[in-house]
Amino acid sequence: xxxxxxxxxxxxxxxxxxxxxxxxxxxxxxxxxxxxxxxxxxxxxxxxxxxxxxxxxxxxxxxxxxxxxxxxxxxxxxxxxxxxxxxxxxxxxxxxxxxxxxxxxxxxxxxxxxxxxxxxxxxxxxxxxxxxxxxxxxxxxxxxxxxxxxxxxxxxxxxxxxxxxxxxxxxxxxxxxxxxxxxxxxxxxxxxxxxxxxxxxxxxxxxxxxxxxxxxx
Amino acid sequence: xxxxxxxxxxxxxxxxxxxxxxxxxxxxxxxxxxxxxxxxxxxxxxxxxxxxxxxxxxxxxxxxxxxxxxxxxxxxxxxxxxxxxxxxxxxxxxxxxxxxxxxxxxxxxxxxxxxxxxxxxxxxxxxxxxxxxxxxxxxxxxxxxxxxxxxxxxxxxxxxxxxxxxxxxxxxxxxxxxxxxxxxxxxxxxxxxxxxxxxxxxxxxxxxxxxxxxxxx
Amino acid sequence: xxxxxxxxxxxxxxxxxxxxxxxxxxxxxxxxxxxxxxxxxxxxxxxxxxxxxxxxxxxxxxxxxxxxxxxxxxxxxxxxxxxxxxxxxxxxxxxxxxxxxxxxxxxxxxxxxxxxxxxxxxxxxxxxxxxxxxxxxxxxxxxxxxxxxxxxxxxxxxxxxxxxxxxxxxxxxxxxxxxxxxxxxxxxxxxxxxxxxxxxxxxxxxxxxxxxxxxxx
Amino acid sequence: xxxxxxxxxxxxxxxxxxxxxxxxxxxxxxxxxxxxxxxxxxxxxxxxxxxxxxxxxxxxxxxxxxxxxxxxxxxxxxxxxxxxxxxxxxxxxxxxxxxxxxxxxxxxxxxxxxxxxxxxxxxxxxxxxxxxxxxxxxxxxxxxxxxxxxxxxxxxxxxxxxxxxxxxxxxxxxxxxxxxxxxxxxxxxxxxxxxxxxxxxxxxxxxxxxxxxxxxx
Numbered sequence: 001x002x003x004x005x006x007x008x009x010x011x012x013x014x015x016x017x018x019x020x021x022x023x024x025x026x027x028x029x030x031x032x033x034x035x036x037x038x039x040x041x042x043x044x045x046x047x048x049x050x051x052x053x054x055x056x057x058x059x060x061x062x063x064x065x066x067x068x069x070x071x072x073x074x075x076x077x078x079x080x081x082x083x084x085x086x087x088x089x090x091x092x093x094x095x096x097x098x099x100x101x102x103x104x105x106x107x108x109x110x111x112x113x114x115x116x117x118x119x120x121x122x123x124x125x126x127x128x129x130x131x132x133x134x135x136x137x138x139x140x141x142x143x144x145x146x147x148x149x150x151x152x153x154x155x156x157x158x159x160x161x162x163x164x165x166x167x168x169x170x171x172x173x174x175x176x177x178x179x180x181x182x183x184x185x186x187x188x189x190x191x192x193x194x195x196x197x198x199x200x201x202x203x204x205x206x207x208x209x210x211x212x213x214x215x216x217x
Numbered sequence: 218x219x220x221x222x223x224x225x226x227x228x229x230x231x232x233x234x235x236x237x238x239x240x241x242x243x244x245x246x247x248x249x250x251x252x253x254x255x256x257x258x259x260x261x262x263x264x265x266x267x268x269x270x271x272x273x274x275x276x277x278x279x280x281x282x283x284x285x286x287x288x289x290x291x292x293x294x295x296x297x298x299x300x301x302x303x304x305x306x307x308x309x310x311x312x313x314x315x316x317x318x319x320x321x322x323x324x325x326x327x328x329x330x331x332x333x334x335x336x337x338x339x340x341x342x343x344x345x346x347x348x349x350x351x352x353x354x355x356x357x358x359x360x361x362x363x364x365x366x367x368x369x370x371x372x373x374x375x376x377x378x379x380x381x382x383x384x385x386x387x388x389x390x391x392x393x394x395x396x397x398x399x400x401x402x403x404x405x406x407x408x409x410x411x412x413x414x415x416x417x418x419x420x421x422x423x424x425x426x427x428x429x430x431x432x433x434x
Numbered sequence: 435x436x437x438x439x440x441x442x443x444x445x446x447x448x449x450x451x452x453x454x455x456x457x458x459x460x461x462x463x464x465x466x467x468x469x470x471x472x473x474x475x476x477x478x479x480x481x482x483x484x485x486x487x488x489x490x491x492x493x494x495x496x497x498x499x500x501x502x503x504x505x506x507x508x509x510x511x512x513x514x515x516x517x518x519x520x521x522x523x524x525x526x527x528x529x530x531x532x533x534x535x536x537x538x539x540x541x542x543x544x545x546x547x548x549x550x551x552x553x554x555x556x557x558x559x560x561x562x563x564x565x566x567x568x569x570x571x572x573x574x575x576x577x578x579x580x581x582x583x584x585x586x587x588x589x590x591x592x593x594x595x596x597x598x599x600x601x602x603x604x605x606x607x608x609x610x611x612x613x614x615x616x617x618x619x620x621x622x623x624x625x626x627x628x629x630x631x632x633x634x635x636x637x638x639x640x641x642x643x644x645x646x647x648x649x650x651x
Numbered sequence: 652x653x654x655x656x657x658x659x660x661x662x663x664x665x666x667x668x669x670x671x672x673x674x675x676x677x678x679x680x681x682x683x684x685x686x687x688x689x690x691x692x693x694x695x696x697x698x699x700x701x702x703x704x705x706x707x708x709x710x711x712x713x714x715x716x717x718x719x720x721x722x723x724x725x726x727x728x729x730x731x732x733x734x735x736x737x738x739x740x741x742x743x744x745x746x747x748x749x750x751x752x753x754x755x756x757x758x759x760x761x762x763x764x765x766x767x768x769x770x771x772x773x774x775x776x777x778x779x780x781x782x783x784x785x786x787x788x789x790x791x792x793x794x795x796x797x798x799x800x801x802x803x804x805x806x807x808x809x810x811x812x813x814x815x816x817x818x819x820x821x822x823x824x825x826x827x828x829x830x831x832x833x834x835x836x837x838x839x840x841x842x843x844x845x846x847x848x849x850x851x852x853x854x855x856x857x858x859x860x861x862x863x864x865x866x867x868x
Contacts, residue, residue, distance in 0.1 A: 101390035104332055108325055114433045115321055120563060122589045129554060129603075153587040155556045158603030159833045161389075169563075169592030172378075172403040173318035176395040182810045183834070186389040216331045337780060339806045346771060346820075370804040372773045375820030376616045386780075386809030399593045400617070535824035538766055542759055548867045549755055595823075606812075606837040607752035612827040620823040650765045 004029025007049025087205035098190030221246025224266025315407030438463025441483025521639035532624030655680025658700025718849035738856035749841030
C-alpha cells in the first residue's frame with residue numbers, strides 16, 4: 001500500500017516506517033515539524049503523534065482522500081468532532097491502544113464481566129523503570145473493560161516492555177489473564193493491521209476492537 | 218435443600234457432605250457399596266462416583282423425582298441415553314468438570330478461538346506428584362475448547378492441586394490464561410452451585426457451562 | 435517421639451497434632467487455657483501460641499528437660515532472655531517463620547545480596563482475603579534478608595495460602611524468586627522438621643535456618 | 652577501552668559493536684570472513700563466532716597482547732588447550748553463557764543443591780519459535796548446576812527472547828526460580844562486563860561466573 005506518516009521523525013513514526021518498509025509498503029508522504037514531503041497520494045495516513053498535529057493530518061487526509069489510522073489521545077471535543085466528520089468520507093480507525101493482544105484481553109474482560117462479577121479482582125502491571133505514569137494506560141483500559149474499579153499494582157523493573165495481569169479469585173479458584181509485550185514495537189504491528197483494514201474498508205469511524213472483530217477469520 | 222449422595226463414603230462424597238453440611242443443607246440419602254440410607258425424599262441427588270453406580274442413581278432419582286447432579290465420566294451410549302431420558306422428567310446437570318473457573322476459561326477459549334486462530338498455542342498444566350494421567354482431563358477440555366491440538370506440557374510437583382495455562386503468542390505479544398486450583402475441593406463448590414441450580418430449574422439436560430450462563434448475574 | 439503441645443486447642447495446635455499423629459509420634463502433653471494433661475515426659479514441647487503462654491511452656495520444659503520448638507513472636511526482652519537461658523540446658527529452636535522454602539529463599543537472598551546489589555528490587559505477595567496485615571511477615575523477612583528496602587505489593591485474593599516473589603531487574607534481565615504455599619499447613623511441616631532436629635541435638639539456641647543448614651544432606 | 656571483534660559482521664558482532672559504541676569504547680580491530688581491519692592494538696578482543704575463527708582470534712591476541720573474551724562453544728581438546736595456553740600471558744574469559752542473571756541463577760542452584768536435594772525438580776524454558784534446539788543451552792547449564800537430571804519442558808512461542816524456570820517442590824511448598832531475557836541483547840551486556848573485567852585483570856583463565864564473583868561490590 002501507499003502510506004503516509006504524520007510525526008515521521010518521532011520514535012513511533014520511525015518504528016512504523018521500519019515495519020511497513022519490511023512488508024514492502026511504500027512511504028509516499030511524511031510530515032513532521034520540519035515540513036511535509038509528498039511523492040504520491042497515500043491510501044492511508046498514520047498519525048501517532050500529538051493533538052497539535054491533528055489539523056495537518058486532517059487536511060492531508062481530506063486533500064488526498066486517504067484513510068486515517070489515528071493513535072492520538074487527549075483530543076478536545078471539537079477535534080474529536082472533526083475526526084468523526086472525516087469518517088463520513090473515508091475510513092478512520094481511532095484508538096488509544098493498538099495492541100492486538102491487549103485489545104483482545106479487554107474484549108474478553110468486557111464479555112465476561114457478568115460471569116466474573118462475583119469474583120474478586122486485582123490488576124497488576126510491570127514496566128521499565130523510565131515509565132512515569134502508574135497505573136499504565138493499558139491497565140486502566142483493562143479495568144474499564146471489567147466495568148469496575150479494583151486495586152492496581154505497578155511494578156517498575158529494568159527494561160520490561162510491559163506486562164499486564166487481571167487476577168480474578170473466588171474461593172479456591174484463581175483465574176489470571178496475562179498479556180506480555182515482548183517488545184515495545186508491538187503497537188506498530190497493530191497499526192499495520194489497522195492500515196491494512198482501512199485501505200480495504202468503507203468510510204466509517206472504527207476503533208481498533210472493531211478492526212479485530214471485522215478481520216476475524 | 219434436602220440432598221442425597223451416591224458414593225457417599227468416597228473422597229468426593231465426603232467432601233460434598235462436608236461442604237453441604239457447612240451451608241446448612243440436609244443429607245437425607247446416602248448410598249455406596251455397603252447399602253442405602255434414606256430418611257426423606259431428596260430434592261437433588263449427587264453422583265461423582267463410577268459408571269457402575271449409575272443404575273442405583275437413576276432408580277433413586279426416578280423413585281424420588283429428584284434432580285440429578287452427575288459427574289460420572291466414561292458412560293457408554295446406552296447409559297448416556299438413560300441419563301437423557303431421566304432429563305425429560307427432572308433437571309439433570311451432567312459434566313466431566315465442575316470447576317467454575319476452569320469452565321469459564323473453556324468458554325473464553327471457545328468464544329475467542331476465531332480471534333486467536335492465527336496465534337501459536339501451547340498448554341501447560343502442573344499437578345501433584347501422585348497424578349498419573351497426563352495431560353490432565355482439564356487440559357484436554359481446554360484444548361478441545363480452542364478447537365485445535367497443540368503441545369501440552371505436564372509438570373508433576375509436590376501437592377499442587379492443579380494449575381492450567383493456555384499460552385497464545387503472536388509476534389511480540391504473549392497472552393496467557395491461567396487457572397489455579399487453590400485446593401482440590403473446588404469441584405465440590407461447583408457441585409454445590411449445580412445442585413442449587415437444579416432444585417430451582419425446569420426438567421432438562423444441562424451441562425455445567427449451561428448452569429454458569431443461566432445463573433449469571 | 436514423645437511430644438507436647440502448648441496451645442493444643444488452637445488452629446496451629448490442632449494442625450501439629452494431626453501431622454505428628456500421622457507420622458506415628460506420641461502426644462504425651464497438651465496444655466491450653468483449660469489446663470494441662472501430661473501422660474509422660476515429652477522429649478520436645480512445641481509452642482506456636484501467644485507470649486502469655488511462655489511461662490507455662492518454660493516451666494514444662496524445665497521440669498521435663500524437654501527440648502523446645504518455639505514459634506511465638508513479640509516476646510519482650512526479659513522473656514527472650516529466659517528462652518536463651520533455657521537453651522543452656524536443652525535444645526531450643528526459636529523462629530518467627532517455620533516455612534522450609536521461605537527460609538531457604540531468605541538464605542539465598544541474604545547470600546546473594548552482594549551479587550544482586552545493583553539490581554532493582556520489588557517484592558510482591560498474595561494471600562487470602564481475610565489477611566489483614568500487609569506486607570506479610572514473610573515478605574518483611576525476605577526484604578530484611580536482602581539488606582535493603584524496596585516497594586512491596588500485597589494482593590488479597592480468595593483463599594490463597596500465600597505467594598511471595600522477589601523480582602530483581604537489571605537492564606534486559608529479570609530474575610524472579612517465587613515461593614508458593616500450597617496449603618497453610620506448610621508451617622506444621624517445618625515444625626516437625628524442627629522437632630526431629632531438636633530431639634537429636636545438643637543443648638543450644640537455634641533458629642530455623644540453623645536447623646536447615648545442620649540437617650542438610 | 653580499545654577493543655576488537657572477531658566475527659564483526661555477524662549478529663552478535665553487530666550487537667557488541669552497537670553496545671560498546673554507545674558506552675564510548677573504541678573499535679580498533681574487526682575481523683570476519685572478508686578480512687581484518689586493525690587501526691590500533693586492542694586491549695581486548697571479543698569472539699562470539701564459530702570454532703573455525705579461533706586460530707585468527709588466538710593469533711590476534713598473541714600479536715597484540717590483547718585480553719580475550721571468548722563465547723565460542725564446541726571447541727575440541729587441542730583448541731581448548733591453546734586457549735588455556737594463551738591465558739598464561741593475558742586474561743581470558745571463556746564461557747558458553749554470558750548472561751549475568753542466568754549465571755547468578757546457576758550459582759544459586761549449585762550453592763543450594765544440597766539444601767534442595769530432597770525437593771522434586773522440573774525445569775521449563777520458553778523461546779521464540781525459530782529456536783530449533785530443545786532444551787536450550789541455558790536450561791542444560793541450569794540443570795548441570797543442580798547436579799541432577801530432571802524433566803525439562805520447552806515451549807516455543809512467538810518472539811520470546813528466553814524464559815527459564817527451575818521449579819522445586821516439597822509437599823506443600825513450591826520454590827520457582829525464574830530468569831527472563833527481556834531482549835536477546837542481554838548477552839552483549841554480559842560480554843561488556845567481561846571485557847571491562849579483562850582489561851583490568853591479571854593474566855589467567857576465568858569463566859564468566861568468576862567475573863561475577865570477582866567484581867561483586
